[in-house]
Amino acid sequence: MIDTTVKLARIAVENLNFFYGKKQALQDLNLNIFDRQVTALIGPSGCGKSTFIRLLNRMNDLTPDTRAEGRIILDGKNILDPKIDVVNLRRRVGMVFQKPNPFPKTIFQNIAYGLEINGETDKNLIENKVEESLKKAALWDEAKDRLNDSALRLSGGQQQRLCIARCLAVEPEVILFDEPCASLDPISTKKIEELIGELKKDYTIVIVTHNMQQASRVSDYTAFMYLGDLVEFGTTEKLFTVPKNKRTEEYLSGKFG
Amino acid sequence: MIRFKEALYRWIFTVMAFTSLFFLLGIIIVLLREGLPILMAVGPFKFLSGVHWYPTYDPAEFGIFPLIIASLSVAIGAMVVAVPLGVGSALYLHELAGERIRHILKPAVEILSAVPSIVFGFFGMMIVAPFVQKIFHVPTGLNAFTAAVVMGIMAIPTIASLTEDALGFVPRSFKEASYALGASRWQTLIKIVLPAAGSGVSTAIILGMSRIVGETMTVLMVSGGAAVIPHSIFDPVRPMTSTIAAEMGEAVTGSLHYSALFAIGLVLFLMTLTLNIISENISKKYRIKLGLDR
Ligand SMILES: Nc1ncnc2c1ncn2[C@@H]1O[C@H](COP(=O)(O)OP(=O)(O)OP(=O)(O)O)[C@@H](O)[C@H]1O
């Protein structure tokens, strides 16, 4: 199951179980997420992809009456440990959501926010960082003349890139994407995919997607989940060409899901 | 038969739906008709800006400026009390209170709004006024300050519950985005949720204010009743509503004094109407800003 090539595991998931109240949503997940690689999570709706990805930055804390068992190790520390500093964890593990969710503030303020809450007050530094992040997110050319416009006036695709820029500004190490292109048109989708290809040079990326082509285009590793189980995990190339599990094969060929 | 029934129901509901409009028009017509004589006699400008309210003297003077100042100073003072307490309790209830505390506190706020205004007035007269008199060494505890405190307490539930609604309307996605950037609960609340609910909160404040401006019983009991421009917040004042309530009985029907009281009612109506229109506009803009209009 575990890939044999020598890659550094950035995140190791061990015997992970997760419950919404009494309902179990994840069963005994084991996988490694490798450093500076793109790992795609695929599987039919409701199989637990979002649940899993939201555990990686403890966003599940916001949902009452939930429970996680097992371990998720990031740099030697179990992030499920109730004693870890979640604020620090979330700065290291950024997240981009399915629906673009810029704040109802200006473009500039959207990006500066993450820096300000970190206690950054140096105006010059913030300005530089805003520019740098927008450039990295391939939005600078479109946004540079309207930094003080409301972010809500951007198109959906631009808003999503703004959300990526906002996430980059706080310099995370890992970025989680939960269906980042679900509400975008093909051109915006292509831009985001190219962007992910760029970002993986510096960041470890986990992406949930319903689009098989997208998974095969952008990812190095793919995990196929079904009803809360991790059915198959491996390099994207192998999983897509010679899936080991019959379910995976059926899903990839569009027999269900 | 069925056709007839349907037509009948249609009529009944149409009539019901139009009752509010009918009464509103009726009220406006009466206010205008009864208030017009005084406005003709002294002129609207003089009526609003005159500083002497001597309706029963000979010659009588009808300047309601002191009454307007009284209403405004009590309303603004009440806001100083009610806004921090109302918004603060809403923030606490919305974000910080656990389920158990919420279950105690929320009904408490709601019950506060169910207390009859005469009871508030009674409480103001018997408890707050003597207290204010003693603490601040002023000749009477029945003054603008006491009125503001009591009215402020009265306005807390309006502001708290409307603010809490506004906070609840802030999309969860904003909060998630903020937390995902490593913001703390407090930072998220103050820098994201509250500004996003900003217009809703201002609506809450304006409606609270409009309630205070129109409130009569309490203010009549605790404000002291002097129809002169106050020099300090510890002076007795006579807001517009209490003027009407106190003098309606003694004003001779059809006299100028009688007409002046209607004209005060008209001014009052226009003031609260303006406040309500402002708040309606703000909340409309806010719905558009958050994309809730779609
Ligand atoms: N807050 C919640 N409370 C209770 N059950 C939940 C909650 N969120 C998700 N679930 C359940 O957990 C399971 C996994 O949901 P999850 O959102 O992780 O699926 P998903 O794979 O992301 O689906 P999709 O592709 O539709 O986004 C589903 O059965 C869902 O109904």
Ligand SMILES: [Mg+2]
């Ligand atoms: Mg999902």
